[in-house]
Amino acid sequence: MEPSSLVEAARTLDCIHCGLCLNTCPTYRLTGVESAGPRGRVHLMRAVAEGELEADAGFAEEMNACLLCRHCESVCPSGIRMGTMMEFTRGGLERHGRRPLWSRAARWLGFRLVLPRRGLVSVLAGALRLAQRSGLVRLAPALLGSRGAGLPHLPGVPPASERGALPARTPAQGETHGRVGVLDGCVMPILFGRVNRATVRVLAACGFEVHSPPRATCCGSLHAHNGDLEAARSLARGTIAAHEDLLDLDGTPAPIVVNSAGCGSHMKEYGELLADDPAWSRRARDFAARVVDFSEHLAASPDDLLDAALSGRSADLAGPVVWDDPCHLCHGQGVRDQPRSLLDRVSGAERVDLAESESCCGSAGVYSLTHPEPSAAILDERLTALAATGAKTLVTANPGCQLQWAAGVRRAGLEVEVLHLAEVLGRALDD
Ligand code: SF4
Ligand code: SF4
Known part of the structure; x- marks a missing residue:
């Protein structure tokens, strides 16, 4: 394997080692260790790209310890893009099999098999709720060892009455002022159906007709953050295809409203994710330009719509x-x-x-x-x-x-x- 295929060297060259990012970094603040901070991570990436360091388990561990919070990006005078660099690096680690077999199997099951399939997410959520209610989930660490240690930390699954997808179309209340798409998501309908319903309810009360296409599922953000860029691209294509035909009342492409910051941030970068795909690059750029956070959309709407509601x-x-x-x-x-x-x-x-x-x-x-x-x-x-x-x-x-x-x-x-x-x-x- 060429080290440069693991880390894109050009991106690491922007760092001027000023250290302004250090105290923004949660892992640096926690440990005080240089390699656990943004500057150290960039240094490690550059060393691998230049062939001075092997991309071994220790390197993978340092890369996986980054939260991808991107706080360092907000303060960096050189405009370092830690999120993109880290996704690229983790993508390289993923492609070159630098993870234990059990970890790769768990990730394949979670990211590739389950998340893109709403029905499967729903069935597993029901089973998890049963295990949580019966106390079975607390036995997981004893039964599975360290591999089951995370199971008791999984979020509580709400009852079936609170789970479920959004309606494909929700009319505006009163006069219709606009039309928007809303991302339903993969785990949101299961864990936060009430947030999705509140999102639609507020938009409809402000005069927006809301569309949530049933064939849209996962936006792929978790996949990208964890280095599975192939699956992230596939899910991005599916999300674009499901939403892109929606037009606003005036015939222009309708905004796509997202209430999950992680998903919205990722979808706004679809253009970059699919830049090398000739069939999708323009569609991805056009679609990304339509993505708005829920708060962005409401704040940019005429004041009287929300104030009246x-x-x-x-x-x-x-x-x-x-x-x-x-x-x-x-x-x-x-x-x-x-x-x-x-x-x-x-x-x-x-x-x-x-x-x-x-x-x-x-x-x-x-x-x-x-x-x-x-x-x-x-x-x-x-x-x-x-x-x-x-x-x-x-x-x-x-x-x-x-x-x-x-x-x-x-x-x-x-x-x-x-x-x-x-x-x-x-x-x-x-x-
Ligand atoms: S993105 Fe990673 S390196 Fe940057 S501040 Fe967050 S944890 Fe630290
Ligand atoms: S703030 Fe930017 S340029 Fe300065 S050390 Fe951190 S990553 Fe490098």
Whole structure:
């Protein structure tokens, strides 16, 4: 194997070793070790690309310990693109079989077999709920050893009545002002069906006709983050094909609204993901330009649509509210002000600031499952910041963050409700 086929050397050359990124990096803050920070990771990638270091198990471990939170990108004066570099590097590790056999088998089952198939996700979620309710899942580490250690940490599956896909079409309430597509997703309908329904409900109340094509499934973000770029490209093509024909009322391509920051950030980069595919590169670029976060779309819509929907209503919230910036919303998409401005328009949501709200909560896709101890330690720092605010509601916009914070506040004994932004707006509409 050519080292340069594992790491794209050109991308690593931008780093000027200034160190400005170090204290933004959750793994560097945790360990104080250079190789566990952005600058060290870039150095290791460059050493492999230049043939000075073997891409051995130690190298793979350092690469897999990165949360892909992209906080380092937001402060880097050289414009380093850690997310893309890391996906490329992990893609190389994946292609060249640098993982243990059991790990490759588990990833094939999870990423290739299950996630793209809604029916299978649904059946397995039902089985997992049974195992969780019966207590069987707590025996997994004893039965499976270290390979079953992550199972008790899997999120609680809600009852069947709360799971399920969105309707293919939801009409606008009152006069129709526009038409949008909404990504239903792969695990969202299972774990966060209520967030998806709140998203559609808010959009419809603001005068948008909402389409969610049943044949769309997983956007492929988890696959890309974990180096399975082939599957990520295949799922990107499927997502584009399912949504791209939707037109707005004026005949222009309709916006595609995404309520999961990780998915939205990834879908906005479809153009780059499929750049080398002549049949899809233009379609991918055009589609990516239509992707908007839920908060971005509402904040860019005429003020009177949301204000009219919220008029005379107030959200039933226990006390002060904090906004937690999901990494893939602030660092990945540059969306920071819109969620705050929306929260400030909800009567009953008294917003207070969360210190270092752009710092990662430690969720990071499957990181909280593959690295439970550092993930919990990273979250502990964030929980201390949350406790200092006195907030009773934490609002965020990514399923992984929502699960991570909810588990954290339970563990810390904080009386804080964790909600998605769409749930807060939906709650106000329910008033
Ligand atoms: S992406 Fe996050 S975890 Fe990875 S090097 Fe950058 S700051 Fe550190
Ligand atoms: S901030 Fe950017 S240029 Fe500076 S050390 Fe970090 S990655 Fe390198």
